[in-house]
Amino acid sequence: MDEVHVVVAHSERATLRVGDVFLKVDADQARIDVEVRAMSLAPVPTPEVLWRKPPVLAIAAVPGTTLGRLGGPSTGSPAAWAAAGDAIRKLHDAPLPPGVGRAGRGVGGLAAELDAECALLVANGLLPAELVTRNRQVAEAALRPWTPVFTHGDLQSAHVFVEGEEVTGIIDWSEAGRGDALYDLATFTLGHEEHLDDVLVGYGGAVYREVIRAWWSVRSLLAVRWLIEHGFDPFLPGCEVDVLRSRM
Structure with missing residues (x-):
């Protein structure tokens, strides 16, 4: 019998792997609805949905290996990373999906959320004030109008699988x-x-690198406290706190 492997688990959701099947358990069925709909619309390779019985979604494993994970070594050749960039471009060029995901929060609301989170990080002694202040300054470049595209919304390197290139x-x-x-x-x-x-x-085309760096600060600042509260460690080498320190 195949062993049950816990991929990730916290109070909001859990993902288990049994052989070549992933079982996603999510108390919020709206997230599962978004996932199933997005996979059906995305013009890139996605897992096959095997069955769905709330609160569980069963999907097939995809072939290949991930390009890396936060806090771990990156894998794959430069050409493999470039191939991922090309796939991301295809997604962003696709017709807009319904709904607004994490990457589509309004500028005003995001700024307010970020300011509140920065205040909590300092008040609770989780991060030094100087580190938070510097990264809040860097983050400002991300807080500008943008043209909406079809986004994945949580496109970690661990979520992209490749074989060769x-x-x-x-x-x-x-x-x-x-x-x-x-x-x-x-x-x-x-x-x-x-x-x-x-x-x-x-990916191709003109891309503003300072905005990408700004989003690194935004995502890391917003993640630190949540990770700690859910049993993860953002202070591990190469993880969110190191990302913030690299902006100093």
Whole structure:
């Protein structure tokens, strides 16, 4: 019998792997609705939906290996990272999906959320004030109008699978919707800045790198407290706090 492997688990959702099947358990069925709809619309390889019985979604494993994970070594050749950039471009060029995902929050609301989170990080002694202040300054470049595109919304490098120089699957679409293209690019390269040039070669076109760097600060600032409260450690080497420190 195949063993049950816990991929991720916290109070909001859990993902288990049994053989070649992933079981996603989510108390919020709206997230599962978004995921299933996004996978059906995205013009890139996505997992096959095997069955759905709330609160569980069963999907097939995709072939290949991930390009990396935050806090871990990056894998894949520069050409593989470029291929991922090309796949991301295809997604962003696709017709807009319904709904607004994580990457599509309004500028005013995002700024207010970020300011409140920065205040809590300092007040609770989680991060030094100087570190928070500097990254809040860097983050300002992301707080500008953008043209909405079809975004994945949580495009971590661990969510992109490749074989050789071909993208074989992109997983975890529960945050998909209309949003800022540079948010996806920033999420994908978070903690793997050395591959940004490779990704942009595949992505093509003019891209404002300072906005990508700003999104690195935004995502990290907003993640630290949530990660701690849910049993994860953003202080591990190469993770969110190191990303923030690299902006100093």
